Each structure stands twice: as C-alpha cells, then as structure tokens.
Amino acid sequence: MAGRQALGRRFGWLWAAYAASAYGTGLGFGALPLIAVLVLHSGPTQVAVLAAAGRAVGAALAVPLGPWVEFRRKRPVMMAMDLTRFAALMSVPAAFAFGLLGFAQLLVVSVVVAAANIAFNAASGAYLKSLLPPEHLLVANGRFESTTWTATTVGPPLGGAAIGLFGPVTTVVVDAVSYLLSALGIRAIGGREPRPARTDTPRLRAGDLLAGWRHILGHPVLRPLLFNSIVVNGLIMASEPLLAVLLLGPLGFSPWQYGLAFAAPCVGGLIGSRLARPLAARFGRHRVLRIAGALRACWPLGLAFVRPGVPGLVLIVVVQFGLVTCCALFNPLLSTYRLDHTDPGRVARTLTAWSVSSSAAIAVMTAGWGLLAAVTGPRIAIAAAGVVLLATPLLLPRREKAPLVTGKQAANLL
Numbered sequence: 001m002a003g004r005q006a007l008g009r010r011f012g013w014l015w016a017a018y019a020a021s022a023y024g025t026g027l028g029f030g031a032l033p034l035i036a037v038l039v040l041h042s043g044p045t046q047v048a049v050l051a052a053a054g055r056a057v058g059a060a061l062a063v064p065l066g067p068w069v070e071f072r073r074k075r076p077v078m079m080a081m082d083l084t085r086f087a088a089l090m091s092v093p094a095a096f097a098f099g100l101l102g103f104a105q106l107l108v109v110s111v112v113v114a115a116a117n118i119a120f121n122a123a124s125g126a127y128l129k130s131l132l133p134p135e136h137l138l139v140a141n142g143r144f145e146s147t148t149w150t151a152t153t154v155g156p157p158l159g160g161a162a163i164g165l166f167g168p169v170t171t172v173v174v175d176a177v178s179y180l181l182s183a184l185g186i187r188a189i190g191g192r193e194p195r196p197a198r199t200d201t202p203r204l205r206a207g208d209l210l211a212g213w214r215h216i217l218g219h220p221v222l223r224p225l226l227f228n229s230i231v232v233n234g235l236i237m238a239s240e241p242l243l244a245v246l247l248l249g250p251l252g253f254s255p256w257q258y259g260l261a262f263a264a265p266c267v268g269g270l271i272g273s274r275l276a277r278p279l280a281a282r283f284g285r286h287r288v289l290r291i292a293g294a295l296r297a298c299w300p301l302g303l304a305f306v307r308p309g310v311p312g313l314v315l316i317v318v319v320q321f322g323l324v325t326c327c328a329l330f331n332p333l334l335s336t337y338r339l340d341h342t343d344p345g346r347v348a349r350t351l352t353a354w355s356v357s358s359s360a361a362i363a364v365m366t367a368g369w370g371l372l373a374a375v376t377g378p379r380i381a382i383a384a385a386g387v388v389l390l391a392t393p394l395l396l397p398r399r400e401k402a403p404l405v406t407g408k409q410a411a412n413l414l
Contacts, residue, residue, distance in 0.1 A: 026155020
C-alpha cells in the first residue's frame with residue numbers, strides 16, 4: 001500500500017514521539033479550564049481569560065523564538081521544548097498536592113505551554129524537511145494528521161473517565177509524561193545533525209524577527225493561504241465555546257451527548273488524512289488543496305440550525321464529520337506546500353510566523369465572537385461565523401507556484 005510507504009527508522013522515531021505527545025494532549029484536552037472550574041471554582045470570565053490569554057501571550061513570547069530556533073540544531077530544541085512543557089505541566093499536580101495551586105499558576109502554565117508548542121512545531125517542521133526528500137513529505141504529514149485525529153477521537157473520552165476515577169489533575173500528569181516520552185523518542189532518532197550556519201551575520205538581528213512574515217507575505221500562494229487559514233481556523237475555534245453554551249444550556253444536551261457529538265466525527269479525520277496522498281497523486285495537489293479548502297468552509301453554518309434531541313445530535317455529527325474530513329484532507333497538503341515553498345534556512349521562522357499569526361487570530365476572534373454572542377445570543381453568533389466562512393474560499397490561491405529547489409536537490413536531478 002502506498003499509505004504504508006517506508007520512510008526509514010529515523011522518521012519512525014519522530015512519528016512515535018509525535019504520537020506520544022498527541023495522545024497525551026488528547027487525554028489532557030481541556031484539563032486546565034476543567035481544573036480552574038472544579039478545583040479553583042473559577043467563573044466564566046476567568047476560564048475565558050485562561051483560554052484566550054494563554055494563546056495570545058504565548059504567541060507573543062514565541063515571536064523571538066523563530067530566529068532562535070532557525071540557527072540551532074533542531075532535535076535539541078525539540079527536546080528542550082518537550083522538557084519545558086513537561087516541567088510546566090507537572091508543576092500543576094505538585095502545587096495541587098501541597099494546596100498551593102492558584103489561577104495565576106494555571107495562566108503561567110498555559111502561556112509557557114503555548115509558546116513551547118510554537119517553538120517545537122517550528123523546529124519539527126524544519127527537521128522534517130531536512131530528514132525526508134520532497135516526494136515523501138506529503139506521506140509524512142498525512143501520518144501526523146492521522147495520528148492527531150486518532151488521538152482526538154479516543155483521548156477526551158478516556159481523559160474524562162480518568163478524571164472521574166482518579167481526580168481532576170490526572171490527565172495533566174498523563175499529558176506531562178507524554179512530553180517526556182516524546183523527548184526520549186526524539187533522542188532515540190540518533191544520527192549527527194549539522195549546526196545551521198548563518199550566511200550573513202553571526203548575530204541575531206531585529207530583522208530576523210520578521211523574516212518569516214516577509215517570506216509569507218511576499219509569496220503569491222503562501223500569502224492567501226495564510227489569510228485563509230487564520231480566518232477559517234479562527235472562526236471555527238471561536239464557535240466552539242458558543243456551541244458548548246448552546247448545547248449544554250438551552251438545548252439541554254447531556255455531557256455524554258456533547259462528548260459524542262464531537263468525538264464520533266473525528267473518524268473523518270482518519271479518512272481525510274489517508275485520502276490526501278492518493279487524491280493529490282490523481283488530481284494534482286493544488287486542485288485538491290483548493291477543493292478541500294473550499295469544502296471545509298461550507299459545513300459550520302449547519303450548526304446554527306441544531307435542535308434538541310436525537311435529530312439535533314445527528315445534525316451535529318453529520319456537520320462535524322464533513323468539516324473534520326475536509327480539514328484532515330486540507331491540512332497535510334497545506335503543511336507540505338509550506339515546506340516545499342520555503343528554503344531550508346527560513347523554515348523555522350516561517351512556521352513560527354504562521355503559528356503566531358494563527359494563535360493571535362484565534363484569540364482575537366474568540367473574544368470578538370464571545371462579545372457578539374453576549375449581545376445577540378450564541379445561535380446568531382454561530383450563524384454569523386458560518387456566513388463569513390462561506391466567503392473564505394475567495395482567499396484560496398488560484399494558481400500554483402513551482403516549489404523551491406535547493407542546491408542539493410538540483411544536484412540530485414543532474
């Protein structure tokens with residue numbers, strides 16, 4: 001099978017490390033807000049601040065990390081970020097055990113983890129580009145995407161059961177340990193990684209902070225893809241808490257029904273991620289990217305028409321299944337396109353700029369749609385997000401640009 005194409009032992013360890021942290025994140029999904037509510041008895045405002053501020057401040061702190069990661073060996077950076085996340089998360093059960101846990105600590109942990117996530121993703125993307133030839137990148141990204149959705153399917157239900165059996169900080173411990181396992185997996189990759197050399201000046205310059213954005217905004221395809229991604233992801237994420245309020249409040253859904261409505265459709269993530277490579281091979285990457293990108297914008301409006309009872313539950317599952325399938329098909333193609341069209345000396349800064357922009361947009365849109373829901377109600381705010389999403393395919397690039405060819409790749413072609 002093409003989907004089981006061998007990518008080598010080193011990629012196998014990288015994938016195993018990714019799987020360990022992905023399943024830990026799935027089990028620990030929503031753990032910090034849950035602790036804020038169950039342990040610290042925080043109100044809705046504090047929980048919203050925890051979600052939005054952690055993402056926004058973490059993104060701001062990650063801005064200088066892009067150039068810092070760029071000119072260092074990527075595996076040590078990845079292990080350092082894993083250990084940073086491990087230490088930050090383990091501080092929560094430690095403080096809880098001694099009765100010292102407070103909201104400020106949860107906020108700091110949220111910020112540290114968000115910044116470390118961005119730095120880790122930038123380093124891992126750059127390392128993946130150096131590890132595999134271009135023709136294997138889509139296979140690798142498809143496997144990462146499939147792992148993400150598998151973890152999202154099984155993680156939250158198991159995490160909820162673990163919290164019920166063993167207490168509110170259980171999943172935080174599991175999530176923390178998963179980052180330790182990830183660091184061990186990355187260390188097991190082995191091999192010698194050359195230190196990236198600066199071609200201009202040996203010192204970090206202020207202009208390096210903006211190099212990723214300059215590359216994206218100057219690229220005729222990456223620029224519209226960034227704008228499309230931050231708007232689509234921002235509106236989808238901004239609608240999620242509003243949908244939770246609508247389902248668990250006025251519509252009277254039970255918690256298990258709410259969990260089922262979002263866990264079952266994640267099967268579509270497995271389908272979409274596995275279809276990415278064969279569809280791209282048959283119809284072309286750019287065409288599939290555009291079609292999947294357009295289709296993922298068509299589903300969320302249906303959530304505004306949800307009703308109580310079984311019909312409403314079925315509607316949510318169908319809409320979410322379609323959305324997740326399209327996103328899982330789109331995401332590996334987008335990740336591969338970014339790597340193909342960014343030279344090796346700029347990958348970490350480009351991925352950092354992309355993640356920072358996305359995180360900031362999600363934080364702003366979540367806050368904005370929360371205010372809109374306070375004025376109009378959650379159903380109207382969800383409908384407004386769905387209507388705006390229908391226009392986002394206009395931001396998708398219409399033409400494809402030839403990928404970059406490095407000197408090493410050019411030599412291989414001769």
